[in-house]
Amino acid sequence: MSQPGAPREPAVVHRAEIIAVGSEMLTADRTDTNSLFITARLNELGIEVAAKAVVADHLGTLASVVRGAMTRADLVVLTGGLGPTDDDLTRRAVAEVLGRSLVEQPAIVQAIRERFERRGLQMPEINRRQAEVIEGAEVLANGFGTAPGQFIDADGRVVVLLPGPPREMRPMLESVCASRLSARVGGARLFRGTVRLVGRTESHAEERLKPLYASWGGADPSVGATILAARGQIELQLSVRTADPGRGAAAIATAVADVEREFGLDVVSVDGRTLEQVVGDLLRSRGLRLAVAESCTGGLVTSRLTDVPGSSDYVERAVVAYSNRAKEDLLGVPAELIAGQGAVSEAVALAMAQGVRRLAAVEWGLAVTGIAGPSGGSDTKPVGTVCFAVAGPANQELVKTVHFAGARVQVKAFSATTAIDLVRRALLQ
């Protein structure tokens, strides 16, 4: 595939793939974590990771995966498979793909031998294999183990071989990034921003974002965006690659402002804080306390609120009023209101919010009542119908009814997000 030694411009590197080698990482309970560390270091240099793989110790499979990665990426980082056993195939696979030979380097054999001797051991003969270097590769010293790494320029692409054990891999990668790789990225760095949204489905958010995507894509520097949705919360990740820190930060700030203009109060945070943190910060900064009355969410709203360290500053108590009896005698919801409107109604939700506020003697009360399913629904109030209410000082109140799709646990999760968000909206009114 290449003519080693021929003079050639150093490759410029933008797009990487990572390959972790080892059958032990293909079981049902192990994951590859090296790629996370490698991704962090490459991203800091402005190098994007476009794909990553975990491959068994099988020569044909590994060579095929390496060959594929080299057709797509201009940097391929391999980790693992540099040990001394028959299972350690990374050197052979890469040599085969590049059409280069493997040459044993006497200096490396000597270094490995001395490493064993310092521990009073004789080097097993199979360890000679770790001294095999791909023709034309630069050797990367390993301060923490026997297997050296290798750095290869090949056809305008870079291939890096790193050991698998993290304590050997990490310092070697740090050193490669600081020297050889930082020289190949043309000075560009990556700048990131995160916007969190609540109150829309992913597809509705995406439709509103489409024109923004187009304008960001055409800007200079262009802004990339990824959207993630979970439990009724949407996270928009923004990124810019540029050599100019001022322009990078400005491009992110412009994109964030675009989203804020488009989504208004649906924007929960632009600094990475979760909904629960934002609501907590609003309450704490104003010296307000909250009490919660939950029915169908069964305690999940309060559990989420109290996932935040320090939440005891503003969460005073909660009542899970699962039975009508509990709604009546603990929260003072009139029995005739439940009989007349139904336990799942905005009127009952509001009475619950007012009741828990009064019971706890705090500034704000929040309540949720609904039908999580799978049974309990009716024609007028199907499974997934959930009513929310917030009650505050000076008769401030806010009520809302939402119909959620999904199984019981999803209805609970979406309802908890909506409930916590209603407090945010009430405080920002």
Add this chain to the structure above:
Amino acid sequence: MSQPGAPREPAVVHRAEIIAVGSEMLTADRTDTNSLFITARLNELGIEVAAKAVVADHLGTLASVVRGAMTRADLVVLTGGLGPTDDDLTRRAVAEVLGRSLVEQPAIVQAIRERFERRGLQMPEINRRQAEVIEGAEVLANGFGTAPGQFIDADGRVVVLLPGPPREMRPMLESVCASRLSARVGGARLFRGTVRLVGRTESHAEERLKPLYASWGGADPSVGATILAARGQIELQLSVRTADPGRGAAAIATAVADVEREFGLDVVSVDGRTLEQVVGDLLRSRGLRLAVAESCTGGLVTSRLTDVPGSSDYVERAVVAYSNRAKEDLLGVPAELIAGQGAVSEAVALAMAQGVRRLAAVEWGLAVTGIAGPSGGSDTKPVGTVCFAVAGPANQELVKTVHFAGARVQVKAFSATTAIDLVRRALLQ
């Protein structure tokens, strides 16, 4: 690459590759966990996973990775990228690699439209894309979301497209494994057993299980075991591959009996029921009701209990007494007991359990009080100290103190498991 519709022997499947699609899984802090679940299920069928990949939302890269996998594996499982947005490229990439067209299926459009309408929403036009099916593919129904899966026979290989969200992907995969895939692995069938344990760390359980593993491995047919631990619960999955149903069932039954003999009351269930279901079934079958008083768990105990459909039969109410004031005036815990013993003490836990039992006028009360952290610890009661109590009829009671390691959210999760398990132990006494 293929002639859809041409008669062909169903492919026999031995070797799989898994491709998880989504740029969000290529950051430095996210991992793909779907592949672990998929690996477990495929391994149980006797299918080996030879490689797996995570690929960005980029058509060319994805198509290239799929093409590579299809040259190596006889089963390619893709997960993710079936959403409605421009970023969701799995359908297009696979169609391109197979040289087949994508056809919108009106019945699927209609099903998606109805799903939106049940929530009082109009289907955004972009969701039509989720109804596009690769020519010749079998459609896999999605009971938990809008995107159907697809199952494709192509050139003696099988390609399966699954959604990304685990709650949608898992049941779809289970169903595919039970039907279409189990028919492709030869005559042998898989027999499974699940034993759930509570009250031990994974490593302690593993030590006690080691001799059993050895005896199961040597048996004929041999029994394989996988151990999974989460939130203080251990799940031991047993599997036997054999063509003889009688011997398969007998081998599983023997292994389950071995575990029961070794672990006694720590065995929660041998029929797949969760701890929450087991406690719920015990309460319901005896006509008993439970009320809960939570402090550091912040509602999580009750939320877990009420994840079980029908839990309103036995969960009467709960109080999250986050402040001392709430413990005193709602649960009747004497202020001098809190002052003397500390809010985190077995005495206060017991007073809370008795208090909530009395307040709700039910048979059983459960209470948790502890220090979830990161602050609030002391030398005698470090962060992670949690006290539990159960109070029942005829002065039955059970108290317990545990020191948990880990961050706030982990302490909450482990505490909730321990609390619910204490009810089980009290009921079985």
